[in-house]
Amino acid sequence: QAAVRALLASYHRIDESQTNQGLWIEAASAREWMAGASGDDIAASRGSVIERGRSQVR
Numbered sequence: 001q002a003a004v005r006a007l008l009a010s011y012h013r014i015d016e017s018q019t020n021q022g023l024w025i026e027a028a029s030a031r032e033w034m035a036g037a038s039g040d041d042i043a044a045s046r047g048s049v050i051e052r053g054r055s056q057v058r
Helices: 002-036 039-056
Strands: none
Touching: none
């Protein structure tokens, strides 16, 4: 039991470290994207994005 709990705890620590690193990478990517995007850019593609989403659930 103790060995299994220790191994599972290790797996959880590994998973958490990878997830945290991935979230930091995603946050940096979002900041970069937001620095170059404007509301007009987003509005211009809004309709096509919504339509693609709707087509995926049909």
